[in-house]
Every structure is written in structure tokens, then in C-alpha cells.
Amino acid sequence: MNAPLSSLASRAARAFSLIEVLIAVLVLSLGLLGLAAVFPVVIAQQRDAVDRTRGAVVAETVQKLLESSENLVSFRGLRRDFWFSAADELEEGSGYDLDAENMSFLWEPTWMWGPPSHWAADPLSAYLDVGSILVGFGKTLNLNGGSEDPDPELQYELPVTARLFPQPYTGEQPQYVWDIVPRRVRIGSDTTGLELAVFIRRIDPGIRVPRGNTLSDVLTGHRVAASEVRLPVGMDPLTQLPTGNGADIVPGGTAYSVPLTLPVVVRSGALNIIELDSSNQTERDVWSRSVAAPGQILVDNLGHVLNVVRVPESDDGVFRLEVDHTYARSEADYTPGVDPRGVKVEQILFTLQKPVRVFTYRADW
Numbered sequence: 536m537n538a539p540l541s542s543l544a545s546r547a548a549r550a551f552s553l554i555e556v557l558i559a560v561l562v563l564s565l566g567l568l569g570l571a572a573v574f575p576v577v578i579a580q581q582r583d584a585v586d587r588t589r590g591a592v593v594a595e596t597v598q599k600l601l602e603s604s605e606n607l608v609s610f611r612g613l614r615r616d617f618w619f620s621a622a623d624e625l626e627e628g629s630g631y632d633l634d635a636e637n638m639s640f641l642w643e644p645t646w647m648w649g650p651p652s653h654w655a656a657d658p659l660s661a662y663l664d665v666g667s668i669l670v671g672f673g674k675t676l677n678l679n680g681g682s683e684d685p686d687p688e689l690q691y692e693l694p695v696t697a698r699l700f701p702q703p704y705t706g707e708q709p710q711y712v713w714d715i716v717p718r719r720v721r722i723g724s725d726t727t728g729l730e731l732a733v734f735i736r737r738i739d740p741g742i743r744v745p746r747g748n749t750l751s752d753v754l755t756g757h758r759v760a761a762s763e764v765r766l767p768v769g770m771d772p773l774t775q776l777p778t779g780n781g782a783d784i785v786p787g788g789t790a791y792s793v794p795l796t797l798p799v800v801v802r803s804g805a806l807n808i809i810e811l812d813s814s815n816q817t818e819r820d821v822w823s824r825s826v827a828a829p830g831q832i833l834v835d836n837l838g839h840v841l842n843v844v845r846v847p848e849s850d851d852g853v854f855r856l857e858v859d860h861t862y863a864r865s866e867a868d869y870t871p872g873v874d875p876r877g878v879k880v881e882q883i884l885f886t887l888q889k890p891v892r893v894f895t896y897r898a899d900w
Contacts, residue, residue, distance in 0.1 A: 586737060590892030593700045593711050593735045601715075601731065601896050610729055610898050616673035616685070618649030619719065619727075640877025641836050642718045642732060642884040644794040646670060655685055665784060666695030666766045666791040668715065695766060695791065696755050699738075703751035711735055711891065712767040716794050716884055718836065720897065721877060728897065732834045732884055734794055735892040738767040741780030768792040770887055775821050777887040794886050797822060799835070801880045803865040808847070809835075809883065811854040822854050825887045832893045833858070836882040840893050 551559075613619050639648075645659040646668060658669040671690040674683060699709040713735045719727040742765050744750050748758060756764045761784070769782030770792040782789040800812040811822050826833070831843040845857040862880060869879045 586891035589711065590735050593713060594733070594892050594894055596700065597713050597715075597733055597735070598894075598896060601733075601898065610670070613671060613673075613717070613729060616648065616671070618653055618673055619729075640719045640721070640727075641882045642716050642794075642796055642834070644716045644796060644884070646717060648673060655690075661692075662793050663772065663790040664786065666698075666782075668693040699754060699767065700735075703755050708750045709738060709754060709767070711737055714794055714886070718838075719877070720838070721875075730838055731896045731898055732794075732838075733892075733894050733896060734886050734890045736768055736886055736888045736890050739769060739777075739779050739781045739888070741778075742767075743780065766791045768886075768888055775817065775887065776824065792887050794884055795821065796882050796884050797826065798881060799883050800866045801862050801864075803867050805855075806863070806865060807859075807861045808855050808857055809841075809880065810856075812881075819854060821887075826883070826885055827854065827856060828889065830889060831885065832890050834884040834893060834895065835880050836877070836884075837880060838895050840895065841883070 645662060647654065647658050653674050654672055655674065656669055656672045658672060661667045661669050669690070669692055672685055674685055693715075695712065696703065698713050700711045700713065701707045701709055703709055713733060716732045716734070718730050718732075720730045722728040738750075738754075742750065742753060743763075744753050745759060745763055748763075752758045753763060753765050754767055764784050765781035766784065767781060768791065769778035769780065769789045770776060771778060772790040775795065777792055778789050782791050797818055798812040799809045801809055811819065813819065825831070827843070827846045829843050829845060833841040833843065835841060839860050841858040841860050843856050844859050847855050847857060849855060864879070866879065
């Protein structure tokens, strides 16, 4: 029996045309694409929130270690290092002019002062090759004007494995690594002390972990071949680009991503703008790739922790950054020979990988 024509017409009216289906698919696809674009943003925000929380925990842990020389390092080795300390008692009868006016008050990421002959070991190679910080390896000055080898009891090696957080094999895999960088600070008019800048970074996410091993194994060298060992944050020593997958320990290969410095200046009329004071192309490249990024954290040579707020456009070839600190004086306000050394902005300290936390600490001798 044939269906009534009215029933067939009703069914036809309820059907979708091909064009309607295609439009619906297009709208759905656009919605899914928009949703997919949101996911990375949400994940990044969640990661930043975790980093802020965990970074505060790491900072508290590191500060407690710095406050206890028994648990970390005795800085007495630096106190006796005559290229670091401008103490009057070392100057007497020595023939060396150790007045504070002749000292540098800049950050020294390699922990090295003075000429190569001053060192009983090579702190720079140790830092780049295996991530170890060597403290107290500079010679000491005797009152007869000669130098003496450093006291082994005051020497200290701070290996990169001791700077991982959480510590390997403690129930949770390491996620962060921290570094400390020293500089002289004035204590009174004639003597100097020590300030440390602490950078806390997330471990490179691209580190390969062999099947059957853990990240702790790869970072400590336990239960893995030497070719599988990785340092937690890596860089190419020639281009100073971060690797993203750590660094190997093969001589001549990639290197541990040590903190770096660049020369800067503050000009009149723009006291919240720091300007790169260099025409060196490598330094300009590093500035463009790693420093000039909103959210990057820097430390100047006066001990201010700076957050990059904005990267102003430049039509004169000069690289500038707006930071969240306004200086009281510009370069033009200082007079060489009148103002003491170490009181004007000359340098920034930073890491290639954006840190999750940065703070400074005045060490107690």
C-alpha cells in the first residue's frame, strides 16, 4: 500500500540538506579548533601556578641551606681569597693594592677572580662540563707579599646533583635545579662581603630517559651508560642557545647552562628602562633570544631582582627593556673618581631558561 503524499512531504521537510550538514560540520570544527587552542594556554597557566608554588618551596629550602654552612658550604675560603676580599688585614705589608676602590662589584657566574695563575683548579671548566660549582679554590695572600695555595679544608665542590629538587631517589623525580652566583658587596668603607643570587629553573623537558630507567638515573649517572648521562639544563657553548634536552658530559659537546651576564646602562629620562651597552653581535643575539621576553627575571649588579615588563620597539638599533624597578640615578648622574665603585647599574645577570624563582642572599662570613 502506498504511503500518503502528505506523509512523504512531512518526512522530506524534516530531513537535512547536504549544505546544512556541511555548515554544521564547519561550525563544529571551528569550535573544536578553538577549544584545542585553549588547552595549551590552560596547561601553561597550570604549570606556571605549580612552578610558583614549588619555586617558593625550593627557595625556602635553598635559603636554609645557605644559612647553615655545615649543610652547604663554608664561605671562609672566599674570605681568605685576596682577589675577592678587600680586607685591610690582607693589605698590610703585602704589596698588593686591595682597596675596595680597585675591586669589582659585578656578578661572577664562574666564581673566578684574578689571573689564571691565582687558581688551584679551573672553576669554569668544572661548571660548564659537569655543572659543579667550586668554592674556595683561589690562592690566599700572606703578609710577606707572597701567595699560598688555598686551604683544602676551606675548599668545597657543590655538584649539580646536590642542587636538584626534589633530590634524586627520594620518592619523587627531580623537577628543578638551582644555581648560586656571587658578587662583592660593600661592608663599611674599606671591606667587602658576599652576596649571592639564586636562580631556580625547571629541568629541561626534553631529556631522554631510557626504558627501564628514571630521570634520577640519567641525572646522577646511576644504572645508565655514560652516553646516557645528562645535565639538567643545557646550552650550546658556541651559540649560547638552550638545548631543551639537557647537556651531555662529553668534552667538546653541549654544556651546562650556566648563568650569564650582559653589560647595561640606564639613561636619563627613562629610569625604568635598561639598555644593552654592547655592540657585540653574540651578546645582542643572546639579549634578543633570551633576555628580551616579558616575564624574564634578571638581577642587576646592585642586587635588585628585576622582572621584564615590556620590550619597547626600537627604531635606532638600541636594545632596551622596561623593568618593574625605577632607578634613582642614571648613567649621567655618576662621576668617575668621585662616586665609589659598585654603586651604578652596569650589569644584569640571567639564565637562558626563564627561571621560576630568583632571590638574593647576603652571606654571613
